Amino acid sequence: MRNRKYLAVASAAALSSTALIWAATPANAEPSVDVEPRSFQQARAEVTSTVDAEVLTAMMRDLDLSEGAAYDRLAVDRVATDIEAIAAIELFGDYAGTWVNEKGTGTVVAITDPDRADDVTDLGATPTIVDHNSLELDSVKADLDKIGDSVPDGVHSWFVDITTNRVVVAASDEDAAADFIADAEVDASIVDVRHSTEQPEPLYNIRGGDAYYMGGRCSVGFAVTHSGGSGFVTAGHCGTTGTAVSGYNQVALGQFRGSSFPGNDYAWVSSNSNWTSTNKVNGYGQADFTVTDGSEKPTGASVCRSGSTTGVHCGTIGAKDQTVSYPQGTVYGMTRTNVCAEPGDSGGSWISGGSAQGVTSGGSGNCTSGGTTYFFPLTDIMAAYPGLTLKTSGEGGPNPGGCESAEENFAGSLTGTNDYDYQPNGNYYDAAAGTHVGCLAGPSGTDYDLYLQKWNGSSWQTVAQGETSSSNESVTYNGTAGSYVWVVSSYSGSGSYSFGLTTP
Missing domain, CATH: 3.30.300.50 (GMP Synthetase; Chain A, domain 3)
Structure with a gap:
C-alpha cells in the first residue's frame, strides 16, 4: 500500500484486511494530516x-x-x-x-x-x-412523507428547517395541519405549523433557459449527452414519456424519453441530430452563463434562475428536501428558494456560480410581487437517469469503468493532490446487509483512489478500498447492515470524475 499523507493506517481484528480511519491517529498508526475546506x-x-x-x-x-x-x-x-x-x-x-x-x-x-x-x-x-440531530429531523419528515398522497386541503408543504432545528408544516388551515401531523403519528413537539397563504402549483408553462414547446411551453433545464447523442433535463410535469418536443424556434427537437410526476418532478428529452448540447444557460439580455459542474450548494447559498418567461432572477437557496403538495399530487425532495417565477419558466435552469443546481418545478407569486419557487435537484435527476452526462465546460471523466449497470451515477471534481469528496453527493447512506459496488473514473493522467467507509458507532472506518496507480478504481464489498459513505481522493492530479454506485 502506498503512503497516504492524510490517511492513518491501523489494524482491525474485526476486518479481514487492513483498515483505514479517516483523520484519526490510533496508537499504532502513523500521524495523519487533517483534511480541511479550502480557505x-x-x-x-x-x-x-x-x-x-x-x-x-x-x-x-x-x-x-x-x-x-x-x-x-x-x-x-x-x-x-x-x-x-x-x-x-x-x-x-x-x-x-x-x-x-x-x-x-x-x-x-x-x-x-x-x-x-x-x-x-x-x-x-x-x-x-441545537436539540435534534439530522437523523431525528429527517425521520419525522420521512413519517410525514408516508402519508403524503392523502394530504388534507389547506396543507401545502413540509420540510426540515435546519436554521430553526424544526420540521415545518406550511398550511393555511391549522386544524388540517394538526390532523396531518396526528395521522403521521410523529413527535409533534419537533414540528412547527407555519401559516402559509401560498398554494403551490406546477407552473406548466414555466421556466428554464431556452423555451421549448410540447402543446404548451416550458423551459430547458440543462443540456446533457447520452449514448444516442444530445438532449436536456427539465420538469416532469411538462410532458409524459413519448411527448413530441419543438425547440425555441418551433423546429422539431425530439421527444420525452423519461418523465416522473408527481412523486418527483423531473424528465429528460432526447434530441434529434439537428440539435447539439452546449454548456450554456440563456442569460436573457446578458451573455450566456457557462455550466462548469453539477456540485450541489448548501442552504443560504446564492442561486440564479433562467426561464423563458421572466429571464434571469437571483436569490438564495432555502430549505432542502421539502415535500410539496400540489393539486395534482405530492412531490418529494424539492429545494425551496426566494426567487420569483411565472408560467412558462417551468423546467428551467438553476445555477449557483457555474454549478448547475436543478430545474424549476413550481411555486407561488410572480416576478412583480415576488414569491416562493421550488426546484428539483439536478443530482437526483442525474441519479435517476444514469445514462445521462451533464454538459459542462470541464473535461469530465469517462463513464465509470465496470459500472455501466450502476444503480446511481454521480459527478464531482478534485482540485489537486490530497483533495477528496464524499459520495453520494457529500452524504452517507443506510444499507441492508449485502453487496456494495463503487466504480470511479477520473481524468487521464491522474491517480484517483476510492474508499468505502462504515460507521462503527464512534467513527468512520474504511472497510474496502481501491488504490491502483490509475485514475479508475472498482471496489466491491459484502457487508452487514449499517451506515456507509464513499471517499474519492486524489493521490495525484486534478479534474472532474464520475462515480457509479450500487447498494444492497
Whole structure:
C-alpha cells in the first residue's frame, strides 16, 4: 500500500484486511494530516477567475451587491460547500445541518453536542447548539412523507428547517395541519405549523433557459449527452414519456424519453441530430452563463434562475428536501428558494456560480410581487437517469469503468493532490446487509483512489478500498447492515470524475 499523507493506517481484528480511519491517529498508526475546506482566499481567487461576468451582474442586481461583495459571496458559498461535505460525515450523530448565514458572510454548522463546538470552529464555521440531530429531523419528515398522497386541503408543504432545528408544516388551515401531523403519528413537539397563504402549483408553462414547446411551453433545464447523442433535463410535469418536443424556434427537437410526476418532478428529452448540447444557460439580455459542474450548494447559498418567461432572477437557496403538495399530487425532495417565477419558466435552469443546481418545478407569486419557487435537484435527476452526462465546460471523466449497470451515477471534481469528496453527493447512506459496488473514473493522467467507509458507532472506518496507480478504481464489498459513505481522493492530479454506485 502506498503512503497516504492524510490517511492513518491501523489494524482491525474485526476486518479481514487492513483498515483505514479517516483523520484519526490510533496508537499504532502513523500521524495523519487533517483534511480541511479550502480557505476563503483560495475560493475568492477561484471564483474571480472562473465565474461568468453575466452571473455576477445578475447577482449584483437582485441581491443588491457591489462587484466585490458578489465575488465575496460566491467565495463564501464555495467554502460552505466544502464545510458541509466534511461536517455531515465527520460530525455524524451530532450533526444537524450547515448553512450560509443571513448576511452571506460565513458558514453556520448546527450540532447537538457542545463538546464538538471546537471541531466546527476548526473547520472555519460558527457552531450553534441545537436539540435534534439530522437523523431525528429527517425521520419525522420521512413519517410525514408516508402519508403524503392523502394530504388534507389547506396543507401545502413540509420540510426540515435546519436554521430553526424544526420540521415545518406550511398550511393555511391549522386544524388540517394538526390532523396531518396526528395521522403521521410523529413527535409533534419537533414540528412547527407555519401559516402559509401560498398554494403551490406546477407552473406548466414555466421556466428554464431556452423555451421549448410540447402543446404548451416550458423551459430547458440543462443540456446533457447520452449514448444516442444530445438532449436536456427539465420538469416532469411538462410532458409524459413519448411527448413530441419543438425547440425555441418551433423546429422539431425530439421527444420525452423519461418523465416522473408527481412523486418527483423531473424528465429528460432526447434530441434529434439537428440539435447539439452546449454548456450554456440563456442569460436573457446578458451573455450566456457557462455550466462548469453539477456540485450541489448548501442552504443560504446564492442561486440564479433562467426561464423563458421572466429571464434571469437571483436569490438564495432555502430549505432542502421539502415535500410539496400540489393539486395534482405530492412531490418529494424539492429545494425551496426566494426567487420569483411565472408560467412558462417551468423546467428551467438553476445555477449557483457555474454549478448547475436543478430545474424549476413550481411555486407561488410572480416576478412583480415576488414569491416562493421550488426546484428539483439536478443530482437526483442525474441519479435517476444514469445514462445521462451533464454538459459542462470541464473535461469530465469517462463513464465509470465496470459500472455501466450502476444503480446511481454521480459527478464531482478534485482540485489537486490530497483533495477528496464524499459520495453520494457529500452524504452517507443506510444499507441492508449485502453487496456494495463503487466504480470511479477520473481524468487521464491522474491517480484517483476510492474508499468505502462504515460507521462503527464512534467513527468512520474504511472497510474496502481501491488504490491502483490509475485514475479508475472498482471496489466491491459484502457487508452487514449499517451506515456507509464513499471517499474519492486524489493521490495525484486534478479534474472532474464520475462515480457509479450500487447498494444492497
